């Protein structure tokens with residue numbers, strides 16, 4: 001490793017730098033995303049320094065010892081091509097030793113590096129965007145304070161707004177997210193995502209401006225969806241559902257809360273119901289991403305029931 005390059009653990013004090021680097025590359029996360037990543041994995045988030053100044057970041061997120069994610073791999077444009085990205089990635093892999101499968105959602109720039117370190121392609125996905133969401137029809141009967149604010153203008157955590165009451169859409173009952181729901185949805189979510197991630201869902205729900213659960217007539221959970229603020233657009237996800245009817249209804253309900261605002265939405269290309277809906281709602285593709293893995297991919301999940309990712313940095 002170049003003697004000018006030094007890697008160390010990320011601390012709370014690094015978050016302003018980390019978020020400024022995120023802004024340089026134009027990604028959509030906010031400080032609360034960094035805070036969540038660091039709170040979840042304080043021994044697994046890293047900063048690269050070049051000659052004593054911070055120039056790069058990377059995070060890891062472990063789901064038991066089965067699967068882990070590498071995310072937020074960022075190197076300042078002035079310091080690229082010097083081995084900083086490779087060193088950060090190697091440090092992440094070292095800290096995740098013992099994990100059966102390590103995954104990430106690669107940008108085209110990152111893919112070149114990951115292939116060199118042995119990552120294989122799993123499946124493609126696409127980041128879709130709309131600058132002004134235009135949805136027609138009656139607004140579902142859910143409270144929606146966050147829809148009146150732009151993501152940039154609203155504060156990070158104080159705008160938590162969950163639906164005030166239940167509503168019926170066809171045979172589905174939509175209701176507000178409850179604090180116990182991360183555990184209740186675990187059987188559904190782990191089948192879709194691949195492994196349980198209850199604690200991460202609890203944290204994401206706390207940071208979401210809208211969070212809803214759908215159940216069938218017998219009260220069985222058949223889907224859930226979250227939506228939170230980003231720095232450039234509202235971020236739709238994660239959304240998982242056991243039927244396309246539930247997935248589509250959850251998404252229509254969530255996006256109704258933010259009509260008129262920019263929204264980003266990451267969708268596995270294989271989820272045809274979500275791809276049809278995103279086109280119908282007038283989104284356009286922003287960039288391709290590629291889910292990649294290294295190790296033993298024993299728990300791939302079900303991309304056809306994954307309607308919206310949680311974030312490319314955590315799956």
Ligand SMILES: CC(C)(COP(=O)(O)OP(=O)(O)OC[C@H]1O[C@@H](n2cnc3c(N)ncnc32)[C@H](O)[C@@H]1OP(=O)(O)O)[C@@H](O)C(=O)NCCC(=O)NCCS
Pocket residue numbers: 025073074075076079080081082083084085086087105106107108109110111112113116
């Ligand atoms: C991707 C990124 C982190 C790479 O950082 P970096 O410090 O420039 O990477 P390195 O200098 O360590 O290069 C690592 C290897 O990847 C190769 N590589 C890096 N970028 C490449 C590119 N655009 N095309 C081809 N190869 C590339 C290098 O040749 C190098 O190979 P080597 O180690 O065999 O010599 C950086 O470009 C970046 O921050 N991009 C924007 C954010 C992003 O897309 N991050 C990835 C998220 S998945």
